[in-house]
Amino acid sequence: MQTVNTLGTLREAVEILRQSGPVALVPTMGALHEGHLTLVREAQKRAAHVVVSIFVNPRQFGPNEDLDAYPRQMAQDTRLLEAEGTALLWAPDVAEMYPEGFATNVSVSGVSEGLCGASRPGHFDGVATVVGKLFNQVRPDLALFGEKDWQQLAVIRRMARDLDLTFPHVDAIIGVPTVREADGLAKSSRNQYLSPEDRQAAAALPAAMHRAIAALVGGEAAGTALAALQSDLRAAGFHTVDYAELVDAASLQPLAAPGTAPARLVVAARIGTTRLIDNMPVG
Numbered sequence: 001m002q003t004v005n006t007l008g009t010l011r012e013a014v015e016i017l018r019q020s021g022p023v024a025l026v027p028t029m030g031a032l033h034e035g036h037l038t039l040v041r042e043a044q045k046r047a048a049h050v051v052v053s054i055f056v057n058p059r060q061f062g063p064n065e066d067l068d069a070y071p072r073q074m075a076q077d078t079r080l081l082e083a084e085g086t087a088l089l090w091a092p093d094v095a096e097m098y099p100e101g102f103a104t105n106v107s108v109s110g111v112s113e114g115l116c117g118a119s120r121p122g123h124f125d126g127v128a129t130v131v132g133k134l135f136n137q138v139r140p141d142l143a144l145f146g147e148k149d150w151q152q153l154a155v156i157r158r159m160a161r162d163l164d165l166t167f168p169h170v171d172a173i174i175g176v177p178t179v180r181e182a183d184g185l186a187k188s189s190r191n192q193y194l195s196p197e198d199r200q201a202a203a204a205l206p207a208a209m210h211r212a213i214a215a216l217v218g219g220e221a222a223g224t225a226l227a228a229l230q231s232d233l234r235a236a237g238f239h240t241v242d243y244a245e246l247v248d249a250a251s252l253q254p255l256a257a258p259g260t261a262p263a264r265l266v267v268a269a270r271i272g273t274t275r276l277i278d279n280m281p282v283g
């Protein structure tokens, strides 16, 4: 695996790869776990070459968020990616990604606004800006993202469609199903912040979501099913539920009940000092 840190060397390396087949991009912020490696494996099935980016993007962290504390483990990440047969690692520093004078912000209205966007102002602008740059830098044939960040995936798809980013084509932005621990908790770099007690209690999140989905599919009103979900989470030790909503899977608009269009149950809740998010299809 070749590691590149400057845009010039990235472009040269990608052009060489492209001569022998399609290139897939897996954007990450490092601290790689099984969820990321699943994206890399899925990318390998769909393209001749896999480029992984590791960049802890300051623009998607709010002033009170954990940018400095965000785990950075480049040596271990490099070993993991090498073992997976990754062709190229794109690991720019902040000055390479946002050179002096950088003044552009990509803001996707609508899908960015509710849910995580409400409690993390500016977060999705930061995501859209860096992912737009990554698409332009690598010009991949396809790109893969985890479905765990369902709203992020919706924002990226909207941004690619709106800005005519045909590399990848919007249909080549692939959402890969969430990888879960044995007890159902979605894998996340943030799980390592959980105390052992909170880690055990956190399994209540997917369990409560499954109960709510069964109730919704069984015809219970969304208000009742979501209230029960919130009280299940509080009983398990979650002190705050930022949101628990039934939404249209594409527009993220709230729904009163699952209908014919794909629907999603989306939740963000806090336990200890950690905010966990999860989402599941309904119906």
Ligand code: PAF
Pocket (backbone or CB within 6 Å): 027, 028, 029, 055, 057, 060, 127, 130, 131, 149, 152
């Ligand atoms: O999901 C992430 O790890 C990040 O939000 C992404 C897509 C790599 C952009 O920084």
